[in-house]
Amino acid sequence: MQLCDYNAHELVDRLRRRQVSAVEILESCLARIAAIDGRPGTLNGGSQTAPDDDVKVHAFITLTPERARAQAEAVDRRLAAGEDPAPLAGVPVTIKDIYCVQGTPSTAASRMLANFIAPYTATPVARLEAAGAVILGKVNLDEFTYGSSNESTAFQPCPRNPWHPQRVPGGSSGGSAASVAAGEAPLSLGTDTAGSVRQPAAFCGVVGLKPTYGRVSRYGLIAFGSSLDCPGPIARSVRDAALMLQTIAGVDRRDSTTANLPAPDFLTELEHGARGMRIGLSPDYFRITYPDPQSGEYVQQPLPAEIETSVRHAAQRLAEMGAEIVEDVPMPNTRYGIPVYFVISRVESASNLHRYDGVKYGYRTSQVVSDLRQMYRKTRAEGFGLQPKLRILMGMYVSASQYSARYYQRALRARTLIRGDFERVFDPQGSYRLDALLTPTTPTTAFPLGAVYGDSVLMQYADQLTVPANHAGIPGISLPAGLDSGGLPIGIQLLGADYSEARLLRIARAYEVATQQDEWRLGRPRVLENL
Amino acid sequence: MADTISPQTFNHLVLLAALEMDAKEADYLHNQLNLQLDAIRELEAIPLDDEIPLTTHGVPYTEQTSQPPRPDQLQPGDNPQEIMAQAPQVENSYIVVPDIPHADLE
Numbered sequence: 001m002q003l004c005d006y007n008a009h010e011l012v013d014r015l016r017r018r019q020v021s022a023v024e025i026l027e028s029c030l031a032r033i034a035a036i037d038g039r040p041g042t043l044n045g046g047s048q049t050a051p052d053d054d055v056k057v058h059a060f061i062t063l064t065p066e067r068a069r070a071q072a073e074a075v076d077r078r079l080a081a082g083e084d085p086a087p088l089a090g091v092p093v094t095i096k097d098i099y100c101v102q103g104t105p106s107t108a109a110s111r112m113l114a115n116f117i118a119p120y121t122a123t124p125v126a127r128l129e130a131a132g133a134v135i136l137g138k139v140n141l142d143e144f145t146y147g148s149s150n151e152s153t154a155f156q157p158c159p160r161n162p163w164h165p166q167r168v169p170g171g172s173s174g175g176s177a178a179s180v181a182a183g184e185a186p187l188s189l190g191t192d193t194a195g196s197v198r199q200p201a202a203f204c205g206v207v208g209l210k211p212t213y214g215r216v217s218r219y220g221l222i223a224f225g226s227s228l229d230c231p232g233p234i235a236r237s238v239r240d241a242a243l244m245l246q247t248i249a250g251v252d253r254r255d256s257t258t259a260n261l262p263a264p265d266f267l268t269e270l271e272h273g274a275r276g277m278r279i280g281l282s283p284d285y286f287r288i289t290y291p292d293p294q295s296g297e298y299v300q301q302p303l304p305a306e307i308e309t310s311v312r313h314a315a316q317r318l319a320e321m322g323a324e325i326v327e328d329v330p331m332p333n334t335r336y337g338i339p340v341y342f343v344i345s346r347v348e349s350a351s352n353l354h355r356y357d358g359v360k361y362g363y364r365t366s367q368v369v370s371d372l373r374q375m376y377r378k379t380r381a382e383g384f385g386l387q388p389k390l391r392i393l394m395g396m397y398v399s400a401s402q403y404s405a406r407y408y409q410r411a412l413r414a415r416t417l418i419r420g421d422f423e424r425v426f427d428p429q430g431s432y433r434l435d436a437l438l439t440p441t442t443p444t445t446a447f448p449l450g451a452v453y454g455d456s457v458l459m460q461y462a463d464q465l466t467v468p469a470n471h472a473g474i475p476g477i478s479l480p481a482g483l484d485s486g487g488l489p490i491g492i493q494l495l496g497a498d499y500s501e502a503r504l505l506r507i508a509r510a511y512e513v514a515t516q517q518d519e520w521r522l523g524r525p526r527v528l529e530n531l
Numbered sequence: 532m533a534d535t536i537s538p539q540t541f542n543h544l545v546l547l548a549a550l551e552m553d554a555k556e557a558d559y560l561h562n563q564l565n566l567q568l569d570a571i572r573e574l575e576a577i578p579l580d581d582e583i584p585l586t587t588h589g590v591p592y593t594e595q596t597s598q599p600p601r602p603d604q605l606q607p608g609d610n611p612q613e614i615m616a617q618a619p620q621v622e623n624s625y626i627v628v629p630d631i632p633h634a635d636l637e
Binding site (some may be wrong): 116117119120212213214227251253256257258259260261291296298333335336338339340342343350357358359360361362363364369370371372373374375376377378380381384386389390392393394396397398407409410411412413414415416417419455456457460470471472473474498 | 536540541544545547548549550551552556559560563564566567568569570571572573574577579583584585586587588589590592595596597598599601610613614617618619620626628629630631632
């Protein structure tokens with residue numbers, strides 16, 4: 001086990017005891033990256049190949065080792081001067097390349113922003129840096145976060161799943177989850193709009209937390225769906241996820257959608273166990289509805305048995321720890337999460353993508369143009385990939401005045417019903433009075449590269465168990481809960497009421513403790529086998 | 532309801548979106564849009580009346596959780612040069628764009 005394989009809280013502890021320096025931790029992470037990451041994603045990287053492409057992780061777009069070294073040295077200087085280390089002192093962190101980090105390329109994995117150097121730093125990143133974290137660089141994602149596999153990035157090769165490099169890492173925070181699973185960093189900052197933290201965390205066997213909407217500032221986050229986007233931590237342990245949330249949470253005057261609430265202490269009750277917690281299981285999360293790729297007809301079928309079994313085993317373990325399991329919790333509007341998302345997210349992304357026009361920053365066509373309108377069209381045609389174009393066109397269609405009542409307003413009303421499902425089961429005076437709903441995170445484990453990409457509808461259905469939380473704004477956490485017969489990680493999800501992250505983390509930690517000695521926990525990602 | 536996005540509507544959307552594309556790309560995107568519209572049509576099955584309020588944000592903003600409005604005060608940025616340096620074409624601190632389509636008034 002190398003330093004880079006330790007949890008963040010263990011590293012801070014060792015640093016505090018002077019058993020290790022921040023520079024030594026950083027060098028360990030950089031050595032791991034050099035050993036397994038392979039070539040970074042680049043704009044023309046898809047037309048080249050390298051002999052080891054298929055066995056590397058390719059998490060990064062931009063590695064900033066000198067910037068990181070300066071930060072690590074500053075931490076060591078403060079420690080040498082006798083200062084108490086900050087909560088994340090010396091902890092290397094990767095940042096999804098959808099956040100602005102001053103002075104570094106901030107690309108959104110798009111040709112449109114490939115040359116954009118951020119003139120300011122996003123609030124969550126600034127808070128990480130203020131807490132002593134060492135920023136390693138920017139990791140890959142789906143273009144503008146539009147996808148669930150990372151294959152849509154304009155910066156190829158796209159990230160691979162460290163457990164099986166022929167499989168996708170999930171998305172859109174795929175580079176984040178892959179970098180944490182592979183030991184390149186103990187923490188990564190992702191974003192979750194339909195499941196983009198939780199789904200890749202599940203695929204890569206790590207912990208991913210989507211906080212309540214408004215818990216974490218979106219200032220400096222390149223926007224996708226402004227009513228859905230949530231910054232969130234990806235970590236290898238529940239305690240690390242809590243530690244990172246503690247650092248980034250809280251009101252920000254620069255983002256008026258952050259809730260004007262003090263962030264509670266997410267660590268105090270972490271070890272208080274699951275006794276007395278009411279945890280629900282819903283049949284509506286044990287079946288999937290999706291359009292058959294051949295016929296186009298909607299089919300409903302049960303989840304793969306291995307995934308359902310993992311959730312039921314988790315419920316059993318939590319029951320053994322004193323939790324009360326409530327079966328048959330109805331969540332009847334779960335199946336509408338994706339159709340609603342197809343409308344709302346498209347309208348919001350189309351609106352957010354209008355700013356990219358080749359005038360103020362980012363890409364501008366090099367072709368000779370006759371006027372401004374032609375410049376707009378050529379710039380956007382060349383700068384955007386297929387996924388942003390799809391979202392712009394759909395968003396404009398469903399919000400057009402003649403269609404808005406039929407599509408957009410209907411979707412916003414259906415969103416009310418989805419929210420209502422959660423309000424009913426979490427109501428402390430209601431029939432169910434749940435502390436959390438326990439569900440699978442994803443309908444499948446990581447799928448092979450190329451298996452779904454190109455079918456934008458089927459790809460979206462990868463998020464059907466995670467997206468209801470985004471519509472409702474509630475928090476959710478994905479935890480590793482075993483391996484399938486192919487050795488791929490299975491994720492389980494806990495969903496809770498608004499601002500109940502501390503309780504979700506506590507239940508998640510109880511499950512982690514209960515399964516600490518399970519055999520599947522000995523499994524290691526394939527890319528680490530020969531190190 | 533069996534509406535699909537017609538080729539004419541698709542071309543109109545492309546124009547409104549300030550995009551352009553070749554036939555192959557248009558064919559793919561047009562097809563995917565109609566497949567997505569099929570998925571959206573699932574919503575037709577839900578009985579929704581006008582009494583159901585629209586949810587634009589999942590988490591409600593109450594008086595307690597909303598931030599007070601900021602004072603309306605001018606706050607100059609501290610790095611205008613850095614921001615201007617991002618513009619594709621600048622002359623004498625002005626951002627330069629191609630000719631803006633216009634009609635001369637009589």
